[in-house]
Amino acid sequence: MPDFVDSVFDVSSTVFQTSRNLIFKSYDHIRNIWMDSTPPPTPAQHSIIRTSINQVSRLDLKTIFLATVLGGIGTYRCLQHSKTQRRARLLPSGRRFEVVVIVGSPTSVVVQKLVNDLNRRGYIVYVTVTNELEVKAIESERDADIKPLLLNYDSALTIRTSLLRLASILETPELNHTGDDSSSYFLHFKGALIIADYFKYPKYSKLAEIEPRDFNAMIQNQFLKINALLQNGLITALQESNNRRNEIEKYNGVNISECPSKLIFVNFFPISTKEKRRLFLNFTLDINNLLFEYTYKENLKSYCGIPYILHNKNPDYIDIAKLQVDFHQDEESKLLSSGINILNIRNMFSGIRNKKLTSRKFHHQVFDLLNTNYLKKVYTINA
Known part of the structure; x- marks a missing residue:
C-alpha cells in the first residue's frame, strides 16, 4: 500500500512540474510578443483595394467640399419632407x-x-x-x-x-x-x-x-x-x-x-x-x-x-x-x-x-x- 501511494505521488509531482513549465513558457512567449516594438509586416493588399485607395488619396479639397454640400442639401430636403409629409397633394397651380x-x-x-x-x-x-x-x-x-x-x-x-x-x-x-x-x-x-x-x-x-x-x-x-x-x-x-x-x-x-x-x-x-x-x-x-x-x-x-x-x-x-x-x-x-x-x-x-x-x-x-x-x-x- 505505501508503494502505491508513493507511485501516485511521484506521478502527480511529474504532471504538476510539466504543467508549471508549460505555463511559464507560455507567459514568456506572450510577454515577448507584447514587449516587441517591431511593427508587424503590412499584409499584401489586393490590387483593386490598392487602386481604390490611390484614387481616394488623389481627391482634392474641391471634390470633398462639393460632396459635403450636396450631402447637406439632401439631408435638409429629407428633413423638410418628414415635416410636411402629412399634407394633401396639390395641383401644380x-x-x-x-x-x-x-x-x-x-x-x-x-x-x-x-x-x-x-x-x-x-x-x-x-x-x-x-x-x-x-x-x-x-x-x-x-x-x-x-x-x-x-x-x-x-x-x-x-x-x-x-x-x-x-x-x-x-x-x-x-x-x-x-x-x-x-x-x-x-x-x-x-x-x-x-x-x-x-x-x-x-x-x-x-x-x-x-x-x-x-x-x-x-x-x-x-x-x-x-x-x-x-x-x-x-x-x-x-x-x-x-x-x-x-x-x-x-x-x-x-x-x-x-x-x-x-x-x-x-x-x-x-x-x-x-x-x-x-x-x-x-x-x-x-x-x-x-x-x-x-x-x-x-x-x-x-x-x-x-x-x-x-x-x-x-x-x-x-x-x-x-x-x-x-x-x-x-x-x-x-x-x-x-x-x-x-x-x-x-x-x-x-x-x-x-x-x-x-x-x-x-x-x-x-x-x-x-x-x-x-x-x-x-x-x-x-x-
Whole structure:
C-alpha cells in the first residue's frame, strides 16, 4: 500500500512540474510578443483595394467640399419632407383637388376638430348634414373648402338622389380662377370617414331601464341609416374613384399613387373612470362593430391581390379599416392615458397629473390611414 501511494505521488509531482513549465513558457512567449516594438509586416493588399485607395488619396479639397454640400442639401430636403409629409397633394397651380367625406354629426366636437384639421392639411371636406342646425354648423366654419352634403334618409331613393350631387361634383371638371378650359381639373375622392357620436346617448345600467324609443333610435342611427348610405351610393362612389384614378392622375398632372380609396369606421369611444352606467353605450359600440364586420367581409370578396406584395387589380375593392379610439376621461373631462408608460412615470414625480392631451395623435392616425397603400383591419389608440 505505501508503494502505491508513493507511485501516485511521484506521478502527480511529474504532471504538476510539466504543467508549471508549460505555463511559464507560455507567459514568456506572450510577454515577448507584447514587449516587441517591431511593427508587424503590412499584409499584401489586393490590387483593386490598392487602386481604390490611390484614387481616394488623389481627391482634392474641391471634390470633398462639393460632396459635403450636396450631402447637406439632401439631408435638409429629407428633413423638410418628414415635416410636411402629412399634407394633401396639390395641383401644380396650388389648388386643392383631394376630397374627404365625413359621415357624422357636424355638431360633435370630435367631428368639428377633425374637419378643421383635415382642411388645414389641404383637403376639401364634405360633411353630411340632415337638418338646418347642422347646415348652420358647417356654414359657421366660413371656409369654402368645408362644405355640407345634405342627406335625406326617408328612403333608398332619396339617399341615392342625395349622393348623386356628390357624384356630379366628382365627375364635373373644376375650373381655375382664370376660367380657361385648358386649366381645368377633376376632384379625387380620397375616402370616407364614418364617425359615430357616442357622447349623446342616455346612460343605462340595467336592461330593464332601456327605453324602446332610445333603442330604436340607436339602431336607426348606428346601423340602418349608415348601411343604407353605404349600399345606395357611397361604396359605389369610392369604387368609381378607383376606376378613374389613372385618368385623373394624367388629366391633373399629379401623382395620386396606387393606394385605393378608403372607407374608415371611426369609433371615438368615451370611457369614464367612474361612470358605471355604460350598458347602452356598449350596445351602441357592438352595433357599430357588427356593421363594420359585415361590410368588411362583403368587400373582401372583391380582393384579388397579395397583401404587401402585389397590388389589388380589382377596382371594385376599396380599403376598409376600423380606427378604435378609447377616450379615457374623468369628471372634469380631462384625458387620461391608459396603461403605464415613461410619460406617466415622469408626471408622477414632477407633480403633473391629468394633463390634457392634444388630438394630434388621433388626427395624424386618420391622415396616415387615408394615405397608406395597405391597411390592417383594426387600428387602436388609447388616449
